[in-house]
Amino acid sequence: MSAPATPEVLWAQRSNKTDAAKNFIYLTITVPDVQPSNLKLDLKPQSLAFSGHSDSLKRDYHLELEFYAEIDKEESKINHTAKNIEIVLRKKELKEEFWPRLLKDAKKVHFLKTDFDKWVDEDEQDEAPEDDLGNMGGMGGMPGMGDMSSMMGGAGGDFGGIDFSKLGGGMGGEEGEEEGEEDDDDEEMPELEEDEASSSEKPASSKIEEV
Numbered sequence: 001m002s003a004p005a006t007p008e009v010l011w012a013q014r015s016n017k018t019d020a021a022k023n024f025i026y027l028t029i030t031v032p033d034v035q036p037s038n039l040k041l042d043l044k045p046q047s048l049a050f051s052g053h054s055d056s057l058k059r060d061y062h063l064e065l066e067f068y069a070e071i072d073k074e075e076s077k078i079n080h081t082a083k084n085i086e087i088v089l090r091k092k093e094l095k096e097e098f099w100p101r102l103l104k105d106a107k108k109v110h111f112l113k114t115d116f117d118k119w120v121d122e123d124e125q126d127e128a129p130e131d132d133l134g135n136m137g138g139m140g141g142m143p144g145m146g147d148m149s150s151m152m153g154g155a156g157g158d159f160g161g162i163d164f165s166k167l168g169g170g171m172g173g174e175e176g177e178e179e180g181e182e183d184d185d186d187e188e189m190p191e192l193e194e195d196e197a198s199s200s201e202k203p204a205s206s207k208i209e210e211v
Helices: 121-126 145-160 164-210
Strands: 008-013 023-028 035-044 047-054 059-066 072-082 085-091 112-114
Touching: 035 072, 035 085, 047 085
Parallel strands: 008 112
Antiparallel strands: 008 023, 023 085, 035 047, 047 059, 072 085
């Protein structure tokens, strides 16, 4: 029997120093067609161990991760699908800064990759809409759906923080000012014409006098 293979792992993160629901790690273990009976997931505050058998690939997989910092096991969520195992790990420490890396060891590992579909830059988090995590359950069957809904509510609040109506109003105001300026120019034009007319009349009258 061959040794278990190491699955590909994708990750991304969010950070927030005041809202715990927006301070988490996205983790995706890409092993398809793992039956619940063949799945073992052991999550601890500073580590994760995964074992599973893929029916379609007919292979056993095993993974052990030691995190850069502690996570809150009670508030973490899992979504097991036919395609992969998606996990949201709640960071224990509220911090505005991103983790510099996922793992405690700075050494690069071949199976760990950035999840570019979920990744946003640290300074662009408030503008990024969050994924729908409502289908995720608590780790180990723990209840936690309410916390997920609050996370989504917060995500909506972030996106709604950009007041598009004000932006539109500001733009409209500028257009209005430009139009007003054009109207003023139009009103001044007749006066210019009158000045030109009077100036053209003056030379004519002077010529008459000379004659």
